[in-house]
Amino acid sequence: MISFKDAYQKVLDLSQDLGNELVSLEQAMGRILAEDIIADRNFPPFNRATKDGIAINYDAIEKGQTTFKIEGILAAGMPSQLLKNTANCIEIMTGAVVPSNADTVVMYEHIVIDDGWASLIKNPVQGQDIHLNGSDQKKGNLVLEKNSIISAAEIGVLAAVGKASVLVRTLPKVAIVSTGNELVEVDEIPLPHQIRKSNIHTLYSALSQEGIVPSKLHLPDEKDSIKNTLGNTLKVNNAVLLSGGVSKGKFDFIPQVMEELGVEKIFHGVFQRPGKPFWFGIQKETKTVVFSFPGNPVSTFANYNVYFKDWLKLSLGLPLQKIDVILKEAAEVKGDLTMLLRVKLGFNRGHLVVSLVKENGSGDLCSLVNTDGFIVLEPKSEPYEVGELVPFVPTRDLL
Amino acid sequence: MISFKDAYQKVLDLSQDLGNELVSLEQAMGRILAEDIIADRNFPPFNRATKDGIAINYDAIEKGQTTFKIEGILAAGMPSQLLKNTANCIEIMTGAVVPSNADTVVMYEHIVIDDGWASLIKNPVQGQDIHLNGSDQKKGNLVLEKNSIISAAEIGVLAAVGKASVLVRTLPKVAIVSTGNELVEVDEIPLPHQIRKSNIHTLYSALSQEGIVPSKLHLPDEKDSIKNTLGNTLKVNNAVLLSGGVSKGKFDFIPQVMEELGVEKIFHGVFQRPGKPFWFGIQKETKTVVFSFPGNPVSTFANYNVYFKDWLKLSLGLPLQKIDVILKEAAEVKGDLTMLLRVKLGFNRGHLVVSLVKENGSGDLCSLVNTDGFIVLEPKSEPYEVGELVPFVPTRDLL
Numbered sequence: 001m002i003s004f005k006d007a008y009q010k011v012l013d014l015s016q017d018l019g020n021e022l023v024s025l026e027q028a029m030g031r032i033l034a035e036d037i038i039a040d041r042n043f044p045p046f047n048r049a050t051k052d053g054i055a056i057n058y059d060a061i062e063k064g065q066t067t068f069k070i071e072g073i074l075a076a077g078m079p080s081q082l083l084k085n086t087a088n089c090i091e092i093m094t095g096a097v098v099p100s101n102a103d104t105v106v107m108y109e110h111i112v113i114d115d116g117w118a119s120l121i122k123n124p125v126q127g128q129d130i131h132l133n134g135s136d137q138k139k140g141n142l143v144l145e146k147n148s149i150i151s152a153a154e155i156g157v158l159a160a161v162g163k164a165s166v167l168v169r170t171l172p173k174v175a176i177v178s179t180g181n182e183l184v185e186v187d188e189i190p191l192p193h194q195i196r197k198s199n200i201h202t203l204y205s206a207l208s209q210e211g212i213v214p215s216k217l218h219l220p221d222e223k224d225s226i227k228n229t230l231g232n233t234l235k236v237n238n239a240v241l242l243s244g245g246v247s248k249g250k251f252d253f254i255p256q257v258m259e260e261l262g263v264e265k266i267f268h269g270v271f272q273r274p275g276k277p278f279w280f281g282i283q284k285e286t287k288t289v290v291f292s293f294p295g296n297p298v299s300t301f302a303n304y305n306v307y308f309k310d311w312l313k314l315s316l317g318l319p320l321q322k323i324d325v326i327l328k329e330a331a332e333v334k335g336d337l338t339m340l341l342r343v344k345l346g347f348n349r350g351h352l353v354v355s356l357v358k359e360n361g362s363g364d365l366c367s368l369v370n371t372d373g374f375i376v377l378e379p380k381s382e383p384y385e386v387g388e389l390v391p392f393v394p395t396r397d398l399l
Numbered sequence: 400m401i402s403f404k405d406a407y408q409k410v411l412d413l414s415q416d417l418g419n420e421l422v423s424l425e426q427a428m429g430r431i432l433a434e435d436i437i438a439d440r441n442f443p444p445f446n447r448a449t450k451d452g453i454a455i456n457y458d459a460i461e462k463g464q465t466t467f468k469i470e471g472i473l474a475a476g477m478p479s480q481l482l483k484n485t486a487n488c489i490e491i492m493t494g495a496v497v498p499s500n501a502d503t504v505v506m507y508e509h510i511v512i513d514d515g516w517a518s519l520i521k522n523p524v525q526g527q528d529i530h531l532n533g534s535d536q537k538k539g540n541l542v543l544e545k546n547s548i549i550s551a552a553e554i555g556v557l558a559a560v561g562k563a564s565v566l567v568r569t570l571p572k573v574a575i576v577s578t579g580n581e582l583v584e585v586d587e588i589p590l591p592h593q594i595r596k597s598n599i600h601t602l603y604s605a606l607s608q609e610g611i612v613p614s615k616l617h618l619p620d621e622k623d624s625i626k627n628t629l630g631n632t633l634k635v636n637n638a639v640l641l642s643g644g645v646s647k648g649k650f651d652f653i654p655q656v657m658e659e660l661g662v663e664k665i666f667h668g669v670f671q672r673p674g675k676p677f678w679f680g681i682q683k684e685t686k687t688v689v690f691s692f693p694g695n696p697v698s699t700f701a702n703y704n705v706y707f708k709d710w711l712k713l714s715l716g717l718p719l720q721k722i723d724v725i726l727k728e729a730a731e732v733k734g735d736l737t738m739l740l741r742v743k744l745g746f747n748r749g750h751l752v753v754s755l756v757k758e759n760g761s762g763d764l765c766s767l768v769n770t771d772g773f774i775v776l777e778p779k780s781e782p783y784e785v786g787e788l789v790p791f792v793p794t795r796d797l798l
Contacts, residue, residue, distance in 0.1 A: 025585060025600060026600075026603070026604075028604075029604040029607055029608065030608075039765075041589075043763075043764065043765060044594070044762060045589070045591065045594060046591060046592060048762065050695075050760070050761075050762065052648035052651070075580065075620060075648070076579050076580060076581035076620070076648075077579065077580025077581035077582070077592065077593065077620070078580075078592060079590070079591070079592050080591065080592055093648035093651075094648055094694065095579060095581050095643075095694065096581070096592075097591075097592045131759075131760065131762045135759055136759045136762065136763045136764070136765055136766070137765050143765050143768070144768060148768070149795075151604075151794075151795040151796070152601045152602075152604045152605035152608070152700070152794070152795070153601065153700065153767035153768055153770060153794065153795065154768055155600050155601055155603075155604040156597040156598065156600060156601035156696055156700070156764055156767065157597070157764055157765055157767070157768055158600075159585045159595055159596060159597040159600040159601070160594070160595050160597040160696075160764055161595075162585055162586065162587075162588070162595055163585070164585045164586040180475050180476065180494060181474065181475055181476025181477075182475035182476035182494050182495070183476070186424060186558045186561055186562070186563045187561065187563040188561075189561070190440075190444070191478070192444065192445060192478070192479065192496075193445060193476065193477060193478050193479055193495075193496045194476065195443070195444060195559070196558055196559050196560075196561055197558060198555040198556070198558040198559040199555065201424060201425075201554050201555060201557075201558040202551045202552065202554050202555035202558070203551075204425070204554075205425075205427075205428040205550075205551045205554040206551035208428055209428065209429075209551070221474060221475070221476070244494075249451035249474070249475075249492035249493055250451070250472060250474070250490065250492060252451070252492075295493070295494065296449075297555055297559075301551070301552065301555070321746075323746045323798065324746070324748060324749050325749050326749040347720075347722045347723070347751070349723060349788055350723050350724050350725040350750055350751045350752075350788050351749055351750055351751075352746070352749050352750075352751065353749075360530075360534055360535045361449070361530065362449075363443060363447065363449065363530045363535065364442075364535045365442065365535070365555055365556055365559055366438075366442060366535055366536050366542050366556055367535070368552035368555065368556070369542070369543060369547070369552055369553055369556055371552060389748055389749050394798055395550075395551070395552065396548075396550040396551070396552065397550070397796060397798075398798040399722065399793055399796075399797040399798040
């Protein structure tokens with residue numbers, strides 16, 4: 001048994017660099033960028049009209065000219081053209097290249113066009129309505145940093161600089177393993193002493209949100225079978241997540257099997273609730289880490305969110321985001337266990353406020369439906385007070 | 400031209416009920432539940448041991464008994480058994496059914512076992528370490544409400560009650576359409592007057608995060624071709640998102656083509672920046688809505704996040720989440736335009752604090768990389784002050 005803080009640190013210490021891989025732009029969403037992205041040309045790459053109207057040379061205005069002969073028309077996608085005469089104008093559309101001997105765009109709303117001539121009805125400001133070549137970014141600038149999370153905004157930038165394929169961090173190969181003879185499949189009618197599998201589905205869907213498609217298996221409470229299957233699973237995965245099989249029961253063979261398979265126990269048992277019988281280890285030979293979570297649904301769910309997700313973030317080169325929230329009600333944590341308490345989050349006038357979820361212990365799966373995350377409270381003699389800041393681990397998308 | 404507030408309301412007014420569809424549990428993640436979910440049995444369905452140890456009848460303790468003959472062993476997944484003699488005990492594992500004539504579990508840590516007898520080394524409390532039949536939920540209880548977002552926690556509950564397939568809200572069919580002769584593909588080297596497509600990739604990835612796989616097309620700035628293609632697209636989609644082609648340029652045929660296709664214009668032009676030339680309409684016959692966004696990357700991105708995402712939420716039966724954030728710096732909004740300002744969000748001691756992103760107008764795609772969302776500021780004569788609460792629209796996953 002070790003403290004929560006030590007257990008958490010030991011898990012993070014075994015994060016892994018899984019290397020990089022090339023994916024297509026369409027597959028890059030949500031992945032972690034593994035290369036710096038440089039502007040391959042200026043942003044914008046030319047003096048770009050930002051309004052529809054006419055392009056003129058401001059010198060003519062300064063000479064008192066207010067009516068301009070229209071030389072032609074420039075649409076977006078047309079090669080650049082010069083004004084033949086800088087006392088004339090050219091009609092120009094948003095996105096088109098402004099002639100290099102023009103310097104000002106006047107939008108249609110500020111001119112009157114009659115018989116091939118444009119007359120100003122409002123005086124322009126020199127240089128207006130032109131998005132200047134290189135004014136956002138210069139060619140060679142760093143536009144996206146390595147280790148960025150690729151969201152829709154980053155996809156746009158990657159497209160603009162021509163990255164049809166992108167180097168991203170490789171995701172770990174993960175297996176999820178359920179154990180326990182009492183478990184039946186979702187589409188079965190359980191006998192009175194049986195229950196349906198749920199943890200493995202929870203883990204599968206949680207991992208799928210991280211872009212990971214885990215392999216799934218179920219082990220009976222039978223030692224030889226566990227050993228054979230786990231041996232192979234350890235070889236082909238970077239992380240194995242087990243649910244159940246780690247308490248002190250006669251049929252909980254996992255810790256013993258792990259030892260026989262050369263998986264070094266890092267710890268077994270953490271001073272926390274829920275999730276106390278958590279077993280964590282690493283197979284030195286393969287560097288595969290094993291998260292063996294207690295089988296109670298809330299225990300597995302809490303440990304996945306608190307330990308595994310930060311292990312994953314570190315393994316992908318991401319910083320760990322530490323978020324504090326404000327207690328809406330007092331909470332008492334006595335004894336020697338760090339408490340992971342289920343809370344509901346409210347956005348209250350720019351404040352993150354949490355209230356405790358009514359629950360019935362670590363077997364109470366349904367309480368997780370009302371839960372937005374866990375607050376992590378160390379035991380202390382005085383109660384945590386209303387308004388106090390406490391660390392928060394989200395368990396669903398909240399913002 | 401209409402106000403931002405009116406435009407926003409008109410978009411919401413045309414949200415659509417797209418009906419429901421059945422998906423497998425594995426495909427249900429992130430979807431919106433379209434049925435109430437009822438517990439098909441009690442949670443837990445039997446008196447369930449929550450520790451490994453022995454099950455006893457507390458009467459024996461009350462009679463002063465401290466040593467118990469072990470009758471046998473009960474593992475999880477074994478049918479229920481009775482104590483043959485309530486003065487005896489039975490070894491029991493976590494998850495197993497507690498005999499109906501036992502009422503207390505004593506964990507291994509609190510007993511000594513010797514030659515078929517278990518002796519207490521700590522007095523138990525009657526009823527301890529049993530997760531009582533139906534104590535979390537009774538059969539027939541509502542465990543998940545219609546219109547819930549299905550996250551990993553909900554997946555676990557759906558699995559537990561045997562929902563191998565789940566009724567969810569149908570997602571809209573969406574087409575995304577780019578226009579503009581200046582655009583080339585991501586893997587092409589643009590000529591000096593050309594730029595690569597980026598908006599369509601941004602929209603594609605943003606929609607993919609909502610579980611929508613949009614169809615993609617590109618229209619040249621040529622009227623007949625636009626009309627043919629759009630006509631078909633309107634028939635087979637619930638929403639069409641266009642980028643570019645709605646300003647006042649000579650080659651911006653979209654509004655005219657829309658009219659010819661029987662798409663009723665709801666509005667064209669909103670008193671907002673960026674995204675002012677936004678065109679919105681509906682084809683009455685098909686009920687397909689058309690979001691025609693201005694082509695500047697920031698305009699398209701802002702309007703997608705501000706208008707389309709809430710249209711989508713309402714169409715899926717979700718409530719609109721209104722979040723206010725705290726200004727870290729003053730902001731001035733004069734004139735008659737509602738400003739959508741790019742901001743970076745910080746989690747500061749339980750407070751959501753935003754600072755303005757340095758940017759160079761609505762063409763400045765790269766500024767979106769530093770942007771976590773937009774704040775929506777109505778024009779007013781006094782500046783918005785430090786510490787003031789303002790509405791926030793996130794543009795990436797933040798919590």
